[in-house]
Amino acid sequence: MKDREIKTTVILPVYNGLPYLKSSIQSVLTQSLSDFEFIIINDGSKDSSEIDIKQFSDLRIRYFTQTNCSLATTLNRAIALSNSDYIARIDQDDIMMPTRLDKQLKYMKQHPEVAMVGTWSKIIKDNHPTLRNHTxxxxxxxxxxxxxxxxxxxxxxxxxxxxxxxxxxxxxxDKSRQPPEDYELWSRISRNYKLSNIPEYLMEYREVDTSMSRTGVNPFLENVTKISSENLYYWLKDSYSLQECLQLSCLYHGFRSQQKSPSALSKRKAIKMYLLAVDKISENIKENNTEFNIIVDKQLKQIKSRFLYSYIPSFLKPLLKSLRNKVLGKG
Known part of the structure; x- marks a missing residue:
């Protein structure tokens, strides 16, 4: 008996998608994998996104419109409408490389223990490449x-x-946990399933200056620290409280809303908490994991640097932040 055919659904939420929407749609329709359905939901756009969408007559496209609602609600509606075993995401200003869907589908078939797989992405700004990547x-x-x-x-x-x-x-x-919708979902999935990234640049991620994740507009950072604290608590609940985990998360991100100071934890306690979480996560690693160790060094350095940063006079901190952004190519 032959295995039944496995299809993929690509979902694209659209809200005021100009000027890059057509390029994103085209990148999906020209994939080397041809057997998929493409659900596009126009979430109450006020620009001419619908005109651009309707220029495509590909039979794989299933187009829906709705009054504007949250991104999470739109994505859940698209998932409910899908007729497949796999859901692939695309945003209205990003670009899929031609082999992305094919490589991800093959990976998922070869690794049935993995619940979700992402890819590395090149960062573009407007229509111009940058020297930065998401790896x-x-x-x-x-x-x-x-x-x-x-x-x-x-x-x-x-x-x-x-x-x-x-x-x-x-x-x-729940709007009190949005954004980031994605970080919240991945966190819940990670507690019961395995996750992975394919180490290939199969996407072009377009930076938009008004993105909340780039401007730091609340409630984004507040929700990041909240979700982060829940992730810490999942591993540390036998030894530390959720409030202590929130303090560590706020310390790491330099966020002061939930505490008087990011140094509410002692340096010794913060490091002890972090290293215990590392031990819990690293259990059953069968060999020296270079990637894992590099991340430990990076995160531990961040925690330690926050204590040093707390002693810097407040009037100097904007200057240091500006210099850091220039070094990282964000200025």
Whole structure:
């Protein structure tokens, strides 16, 4: 008996998608993998996005419109409408490389233990390449380590088993936890499943200056620290409280909303908490994991540097932040 055919659904939420929407749609339709359905939901766009969408007559496209609602609600609707075993994401201003879907589908078939796989991404600004990339962790253990504080996936690069989304309940629609919808979902999935990234640049991620994740507009950072603290607590609940985990998360991110100072924890206690989480995550690693160790060094350095930073006079901190951004190529 032959295995039944496995199809993939690509979902694209659109809200005021100009000027890059057509390029994103075209990048999906020209994939080397041809057998997929393409669900596009126009989430109440006020520009002429619909005109651009309707210029495509490809039969794989299933187009829906709705009044404007949250991104999480739109994504959950697209998932519910899908008729496949795998869900792949794309954003309205990002670009898929031609072999992305084919490589991800093959990876998922070869690794049935993996619930979700992302890819590395090149960063573009407007229509111009940059020298920067998103090269997130590859292995499950390293990804779980990064999830303690940050999001180790490019949202528009992921492919995920629909059965997993059904099990965990999809994207959280509680507006007090949005954004980041993606970091919140990956965190819940990671507690029961294995995750991975393909170490190839199969996406072009377009930076937009008004993105909340780039401007630091609340509630983004507040929610990041909240979700991060829950990830820490998952590993540390036998030894530390959720409030202590929140303090460590706020310290790491330099966020002061939930405490008087990011140094509410002693340096010794913060490091002890972190290293215990590392030990819990690294259990059963059978060999020296270079990727894992590099992330440990980076995160430990960040925690230690926050204590040094707390002694710097406040009037000097904007200057130091500006210099750091220039060094990282963000200025």
């Amino acid at each position: 997130h962790a590859i292995s499950d253990k390293a990804i779980k380590l990064e999830l303690l504080f940050d999001n180790p996936f490019v949202h528009s690069s992921i492919m995920i088993r629909k059965s997993v989304l059904d099990m965990v309940g999809g994207y959280c629609e």
